Amino acid sequence: MSDESDAYFDRIVDVNALAEFLEDELGPVEDYDVRRHQEGHSNETLFVTWGDRELVIRRPPPGETADKAHDVLREFEVVDALQGTDVRVPTTVAATDDHAIIGSDFYVMEREDGTVLRGAEPDRFATPEHREAIGAELVDRLAEIHEVDYEAVGLGDFGYPEGFTQRQVKRWSEQFEWAFEVTTDEREVPVIRDVMAWLKDNAPEDHPQTLVHGDYKLDNVMYAPGTPPEIASIFDWEMSTLGDPFTDLGWMLSYWWEAKDPEPPESLDTLSSTFMAEPGYLTREELVDRYEDATGFTFENERFYRALAVYKLAALGEMFFRRYLEGNSDDPMYPKMRDGVPALAARAQRIIDGDEQL
Template sequence: MTVALDLATLATWLRDRGVEIDGELTGTRVGRGQSNLTYRLEDEAKRSWIARRPPLGELLASAHDVVREARILAALQGTEVPVPRLVGVCEDPAVADVPVVVMEHVDGIVLDRMEVAESLDPAVRRELGLNLARTLAHIHAVDVDAVGLGDLASRSPYAERQLKRWSRQFEASRTQERPDLDELTELLRANVPPPGDLSLVHGDFHIRNVIVDGERGGLNAVLDWELSTLGDPLADIGSTLAYWPQAGEAASGLFAASTLPGFPTRDELAGEYLEASGRDGEALAFWHTLGVWKIAIISEGVYRRTLDNPANTAEGGAPTPERIQTVIDHAWHIARTTGLAGR
């Protein structure tokens, strides 16, 4: 797949900033993400970096802001949150038509394929799951004012902001009528919990957005901060649970690594987070359901972008209307089993 960057000009830009580069840069699309385009850069001495840019084509307002993502990475240096070291933000139009963020390449593995997850020992899988929960607690413990992120976003009630934003995103990217998703939106609006604590919220925290130590189950880096904001920390654990299907459930269209032996259950994951963070989980049913609802809307947006420009299609392919429907069905399953539906 073509690299949507001028690598020769980018190499010059990096050298001007003191980065040692031998020979020419090559670039390879990495990850199975469907949003910002991510490339591994490598020089002739096998040194490597990561570059991220927004997808090709017309973008939804406020989406894919890699400059904002770079600001968050810079602010988190030196905290307990493991993040890659930021090299810089290139806004030279000769490199790309959009800003490009360059960061260090972090060693480890990314569990973006079932065969990668299957290669891990069950004890490592369990430790990885529990470390996800603990790392999320570290993210929510960051003093946003002290690290310079106090003005990252509005401090108004987060649930209402999420419902407004993602409803708007869905209307902007809708490819067909989905009355069951519209009904779920109304259910969420009718069950908004009281405002909770305010913290940095990752916004897309799941097993494929971290770099892992495959021997011990530690987390070497947390990736993909483009949806980060200020809001209710329970939204993040709700999102993690949303991406965590369990063995025995109907097919949900979601990445199924968490169904393998060893990985904690959703209840165990939530319990580890609540213990590490000291928070109460009364509103988790709302945030868990909202998390799956968001995945359905994000999937619809990805499908729309790939229809508009097939070059945005990630290695793992694009969502299909049928797969999006399975996510919506799963959202209703969560709403019912957690008791949110029927209240």
């Protein structure tokens, strides 16, 4: 590990203070180790060995963050509430808002065993039947989230589903403005203003009202060991709320590549797996059909929801770029957002114009 990486690790965790917290919660052990998970790009994830238990800690990145971003205690609340449901979530352990421990809010959960699909499919899934099952599982588990009786599990006050979709456009536009305070000195993204205006003018007023995950996509689920493909756990609930389920579906579809799609630019290579373009994987249309069958919903205004998804991803990228410029992350993906966000803005415009079909 480089000196720079060592310094960043020290910013996100005080290993001694964390040990004291875990000992109070779980009892003393002899074997203790903390490692930073390098794959995430938003909240920080730490892997902890505590005796014979393998744990995961989620905390926000250091430095100033955009309003309402990186809310790990909200993430804990929903995951904890879903423990007794059909939704496949990790087992929660503890949470705290005491910043004296590691400098931020954080929560602890059990570590799950399995495979997260990033970049390539595992060899055990490389058959037409298993490829089809990967997408089918992904859709079926999303439908389970949207079928949760959120009142019954204690999440009735978890959000305000009325007017959710319009607020999504407003919220992510505000995230852009927060990032632009710094990033426009480096370069501007004029296309995003056109996308922003179109989304404001075309946000649906009527939609189903469900629990939404907020970041549901292939690499935020874990497939269990073995075959056939079966999702063992769903992660990254930091943006979960009550709202419009079609925002989840549009988000999932925006990451699902097909052979007909243009290759993603190099600046987005860490955000764009393309292996699902291989023969056997369900198409986006087939994913939508399965979702509609499972939920009874009809997915209307698909251009809006797919464009909104890409717009949100671009806003995240712009926030990442601001964090890079301010020296508040060592993630090698963040500087790529200098070119990545303009590429995402152009993709959102293509969807709006009908040049990138479902």
